[in-house]
Amino acid sequence: MSDASYRDAIFSTPLDRVARFSFDERVVACFPDMIRRSVPGYGQILGMLGLIARRHLRHGARVYDLGCSLGAGGLALAGQLSPDAFRYTGVDLSPAMVARARETLAAECPDHAMEVIEGDIRTLDYAPAGMIVLNFTLQFLPPADREAVIARLFEALEPGGVLVLSEKVRAEDEQENAWLVERYHDFKRANGYSDLEISQKRTALENVLVPDTLAAHHARLAGAGFARSHTWFQFLNFASLVAFKDPAFKDADAPAPREE
Template sequence: MAQDTLYATEKSLIAPFSFDEEVVAVFPDMIERSVPGYSLLLPLIGQIAARYAQSHSRCYDLGCSLGAVTLVMRQQIKQEGCRITAVDNAPAMIEQCRTIFAPDGGSIPVDLVEVDISQVPIEQASVVVLNFTLQFLPPAQRDALIQRIFDGLLPGGALILSEKVIFEPAELDELLVRLHHDFKRANGYSELEISQKRTALENVLIAETVPQHQARLRRAGFASADLWFQTFNFVSLLAIK
């Protein structure tokens, strides 16, 4: 696994963060060292997907990156006739996904689709996963995407929504941000790396509160939208149609 050193040297100009070839090359290390609880979250997503997957339906991994969620769904879902659609708009991610999936012996067919998630049709779905994806979509587009997901889900279908969030009051949010930065320091990131990465993500990753996410899910029609996982300021919600 290549180590993430993208922000280890001082940059005179910090470009907005993007999922380009440089990020793809170090992405597994980046996300493991940057997102607390990530290694625990993945198999639990697979477990939830296995519970809600319905026979002869589609499961979607929207913003699949290198396909970690797709792989755990493929390993844990046992219902007959399921098919997984893994979607990402970054060509480098999709290309690397093909390499990763090639030796995988899973029996569930996987369709890799290179397209913006706001454009992909959601049809005959029993499980949809947005794993730290919605936060990169402009806020004005989020309601429409969640509504399309709801409309494309079968009755009893599930949406798993994982996000970096902000908290109220501000004092609590500041504490959780500090704890997150402590986590990154403990994983070897320097003050310079933390600072430069934060600048790169400014206006690219736009976080919302848990109540904002829940209100959006309920507006779309979900019968429930509950918090099931949290590590500092990273959470996951489970919404059921």
């Protein structure tokens, strides 16, 4: 297996016509570098997955990682949980991503129950799951499809199950949103992207990545039946939410809180 990853330079030269963004072989080749330099807080979000699972995942339950890309969510979970603690199913629509993720997880997590399948999360036949991760995936679905997807994930979760939803978001106030977008572009410049790259990628993502507001996400989760949801992380216009299926959500193995 080759673990080579290349620097993201897809939009570094002027293009006569900027094509719609897709997760093709070029993106797979540079994806680790792209995600590191383009998504604020991505590492912190991954690092929390195992901690959330320790508190809320029934021992041995299935974890779905939807839009798993190269399997980083699976690697994060395997790094913090024992092989018998969970069963991992990564799902991605990109054949190139699936092939690379399978190689990576087989090499890095040989003792864990890890599978990666090619599929559309809108039509997938879900098995009961204790935890579902949607890291920057819902934003790539047509807005009209998102409510039905969240409803299906609610039904797939076991009682007490937890959903982690990470997304690029937009602020409801246009002035605040413009400030966040400008600071995000500063973040990308600080990570080595040129103004040309920022502009061309923004064009490629237009009508491909359509962000919602945090309020819209929470309303959609509540409408699907989730008893409670929290925004637990936000860095500029990138955020992560956690939603609980049951009203009395309890830590899986945590002791009762002490009275102070």
